[in-house]
Amino acid sequence: MNKSYTISISFIVALGGFLLGFDSAVISGAINGIRTYFQMSDWELGFSVGCVIFGAMAGNITAGPLSDRFGRKKVLIITAILFTISALWSATATTYIAFVTARIIGGIGIGGAILIAPIYIAEIAPPKLRGSLVSLNQLNIVIGISVAYFSNYFLKDIEGESWRWMLGVETVPAVFYFFALFLVPRSPRWLIQKLNKVDLAEKILIRIGGNEFAKNTCEEILRGVAKKQAKGTYADFFSKRMTTIVIIAFGLAFFQQITGINAIFYYAPTIFEQAGGSTDASFLQAIVVGLTNLVFTLVAIRLIDKLGRKPLLIIGTSAMAISLSMATLAFNNAIYDFNTTTIEKIGDLEIKTALQPLNGNSYYSQTEVFNTVKPLLSENQFTSFKQNEIKNFISINSTLVLIAILLYVAAFAISLGPVMWTMLSEIFPGNVKGIAISIVGFFNSLVSYTVTQFFPWELSNLGPTITFAIYAVLAALSLLFVLKYVVETKGKSLEEVEELLIRS
Template identity: 75%
Template sequence: MNKGYSIFISLVVALGGFLLGFDSAVISGAVGGITHYFSMTDWELGFSVGCVIFGAMAGNISAGPLSDRFGRKKILIITAILFTASASWSALATGYLEFVVARIIGGVGIGGAILIAPIYIAEIAPPKLRGSLVSLNQLNIVLGISIAYFSNYFLKDIEGDSWRWMLGVEAIPAFIYFLALFIVPRSPRWLIQKLNHVEVARGILTKIGGEDYALATISEIQRGIAKKEPKGTFYQLFQNRMRTIMIIAFGIAFFQQITGINAIFYYAPTIFEQAGGSTDSSFLQAIVVGLTNLVFTLVAIWLIDKLGRKPLLIIGTATMAIALSMATLAFNNATYNFSKVSIDQIENSEIRKALNEYQGKSFSSQKELFSNLGPVLNESQLHEFKRNHVKKFISINANLVLIAILLYVAAFAISLGPVMWTLLSEIFPSNIKGIAISVVGFFNSLVSYTVTQFFPWELTNLGPTLTFAIYAIMAILSLVFVIRYVVETKGKSLEEVEALLVRG
């Protein structure tokens, strides 16, 4: 078994995950800059951050069928081109609409890479290594997130529009990915299933695992083909025989996003500023979030083929629920104290003048604070205070918030992060895998967009206490779902998984 060759191919393909992660997290550092430059409202900010997911939906729904027709490798090359174009254009944008379009183009690349890279790796990986190698894509995603936080920190003090540098630097790894993809082979399973190029596939499989492995794998693929309809369709996904698979797929795709992970990654510095941190400390804490994500993804890769998929999901979702409850508790116990120093920090003279009468007063909750400010601030002034100034007055256990966020990210990194994509690459029959993962990926992106779009509005209007409480409830429900519905696929061939899950 040539483990080195399998790992090399997987690492090259998983560079798409690095770009996905970088693109997802780099916007967190640019939020302040783009909000000021384009004069955004909460909804415009949410859309400019979340619009990338609209592009991801288009990539999700089209990448699978296109990869079935033209091959996994060609679609990955196209995603590299889209990443390069998006990074360059968004950094140079001078208008809000132009910026949004550039972000959406990058989203198409994200939607393609996040689906096709795991499929490709699952199709070239030996069964004993498949979980670990597919998880390399998730590892690269979190590595990209970490590098983005570091990049943002070191670029934030550039004179002028530092957000342009933050967004534009992504073009460099995107172009490297484009070049690197030309040295990886085509998927041997796709070559046999779609083109019947058995000898070409045999050569690739021999390099991966030797002659005996190649012959055994080809025989298994051909037996699988003999059992299946020649071409899968969208309607097959919703036949009764696919019911168990679709419950698992849609459920895990829903809970991966509804528990708030992209709110954390896209708005990490904003969350830490809500807990009273300075800009510098908030960017540094975001780096710690990225590093935590990276370390525990490595733990997941080590455990996924040892402990199994379902145990990791149970441990992870239970811990996520605990962590989000801790964050809820921290914000719920916060107090808001009005001193002359904090009031004088407000630039708006009308708001500052109105708040002078509150000098020396304290409030035990955001609800109490806002009900007291209602009579002295008009609607627009109160909105501005909620959005920009409330963090100046908060007194909170910031360490508890940091610990809760880090615990949540660590739990996600060993469970819903890598395990979802591993499961999706395993549970669908080969003849409809491309279509199936496109549909489920589209749904996953839709949920992600909803979380991302609403998060700035939630922080302003519901406050962080209720926002994190909602995510905690969703984490509890995800634990219940995993215990009830998810099945174990560890150590099984793709054909064995199909036999286990497909009814009839």
Template identity: 75%
Template sequence: MKKLYPFFISFVVALGGFLLGFDSAVISGAVGGISDYFSMTDWELGFSVGCVIFGAMAGNISAGPLSDRFGRKKILLLTAILFTVSALWSALATSYVEFILARIIGGIGIGGAILIAPIYIAEIAPPKIRGSLVSLNQLNIVLGISVAYFSNYFLKDIEVDSWRWMLGVETIPAIIYFFALLAIPKSPRWLIQQHNLIEAAERILIKIGGQEYARNTIDEIKSNIAKKVKKGTFKQLLSRRLRNIIIIAFGIAFFQQITGINAIFYYAPTIFEQAGGSSDSSFLQAIVVGLTNLVFTLVAIRLIDRLGRKPLLIMGTATMTVALTMATFAFNNATYNLNKNNIQSIENTDIKNAISSLEGMSFSSQTALFNTLNPLLNKSQLVDFKRNEVKKFININATLVLIAILSYVAAFAISLGPVMWTLLSEIFPGNIKGIAISVVGFFNSLVSYTVTQFFPWELTNLGPTLTFAIYAGMAGLSLLFVLKYVVETKGKTLEEIEQSLVKN
């Protein structure tokens, strides 16, 4: 088998994942800057971070059908253009509305890239290495996240609007991605299924796996096409024939996001500041999060075609549950001490004067602290204290928080991160794959938006203890779902997977 050529193709396509990861994580370093520059409330901040997912939903719902019509390659080229436009415009934005529009454009690119890249790779990859090659997309996503954290750390000290540089630097990899895509072929399965261009597809398949591989693959595709009456439709997704596939797809898409992974990636420095860290240390800890994600994604790529998809999901979701429970425990045991030095460090003079009478007091929870402050501060002052000042008073086992977050990210990186997209690229029948993954991707983005939008509000109003407790509960439910519903697809051709899952 010729591994080098399919690896090259897959790596180039997966560079879209790098941009996706970079775009997702770079905002974490810019949160403070954009919040101050545009004078945002908690809700506006959550929307400015989460609005990218609205664009992703548009990309999700349209990318599949468009890729069926125009081809996977052309849609990937379009995503590269969208990433470029978004990076430049968001860096140059002078109003809140401009910034939101620029972020949404980038989101459309994310929605297209996150769906079409794994579809394309699955369609060109030989079965024995398909899981590893599809996982290259997830590897590039986490590589983009790590590079974004490094980039943010080195750009954070630029004196004037460092957030503009953080967001604008994405233009460079976006342009590189566009020109790299010009070197890859069209999907051979798409050429046959949509246009019956057998000779063109055969030339590509020979370069991927040799004459015998090309002949066998074309025979399988033809056999599968012969069984199809018509192209897939949205209505077909609701048929009883696809019930098993739909349960797996929507379930895994729901649990991948509801367990809070994007809250960690989008707000990593904010979370570590909640645990009492300084701005510098919080950015450094975010880098460690990115590196952990990268290392364990490499582990997943090595194991996904050896152990299989389901064992990785079981190990990962179980560990995520334990890790999030640890974080809940750490924040629940935190105390809040109002000593003289901490009170003097408050920037808002009115707040400082209002709570000076509490000097020397200690509280066993955020709730007890806020209940005491409630009659002393007006509404806006209390919100300001919750957002900006409470972290100065926390006494917490910060090491336990760091271990919990890193364990959670590592577990996600070997399970729900790469495995979900591998499964989605495998389980849907070829005639409906584009439409189906668009719908599931839209749903996945909707759940992601909900988590991202409400996270700043949850930290302010529910506190970190209850926030992480909710995520821990969801991780436990995801483990139960995997045990009951997810099937193994390791080593099977796409046609064999379809035959085993689709009811006659």
């Protein structure tokens, strides 16, 4: 078996996961820059960050059928082109519409890569290596997130519009991915199932695993083609016999995103600035968030087949509820002091002058601050105060905030993050799996968009205390859902899982 060759082509394909993670997280460092340059409201900022998920939904819907028709490799090459266009265009955009369009194009690449890269790897990998090789994609996603945080930190001090460099640097790995994909063979399973090119598929399989492996695999694929089940329909997916499976799938897809993980990844520096941190400190803390995500993803990969899916979900959702409650407590105990030192930090002279009457006052909630400040400022000044100046007045246990966020990310990385996708690949019958994962993936992206769209508005209008309290309640509900509905699939064949869930 040519293990090094198999690992090499799997790693190249998994670079799509790296670009996915990088593209998702790099926007976190550019938020202040793009908000200022394009003069965005909270709603416009939320849309410019979250619109990438609209593209991802389009990618989810189209990538599967296109890869069936034209092949996995060609679709992956298209995603590399989309990532490149998005990086260059978003970095050079001069209008809000152009920037949003570029982000959506990158989202289409994300939607395609997240579905097709693991499918390709699973189709070329020998059974003994399949689990570890498919996990390369998830691992590359979190590596991409971590690298994006590092990149943002080192580029933030570039003179001028540093946000353009943050977004544009993605061009380098995207172009590399494009050319590297030409070294990858087409999927042998696709060649047999769609084109009946058995000889060509056998040559690829020989290079992967030798003559005997190639012969046995070709025979297995041909047997599968001969007895292929009737293709499932949307009616089959929503049939009564699928009720338990659908509840588990939609529940996991909902709670994976509604508990706020993308709000943390997309807005990490903003959150830490809300906790009173400097720009340098907030970017460094975002790096720690990325590294925590990486480390605990490795832990999850190691434990998911040993400890099981449901125990990881119980541990993770419990810790998520606790950590989000800690963040809520930290912001709830914050004090907002208006004194000579804090007022002098305000950059806008008119706002600074208008707030002088508050010198010597202290407030115990962000809502109280906003209610007091709003009558003193114009609408535009008040918006600027909420977005840029409130952080100057807060006195908070920032260490508790950092610990809470890191615990939350670690808990997500060992539970809802990887376990949801693993279970989705296990619980659906084979004849409806393609339709099912597309539907649930689309729903998952829609919930993700909702979270990222509303998060800036929540911070500005509800304040961080209520925002994190909402996420804490949702995390607690996710624990109850896991306890009541999720079944353990560890150690069971796909047929056993199907029989268990359909029967129940």
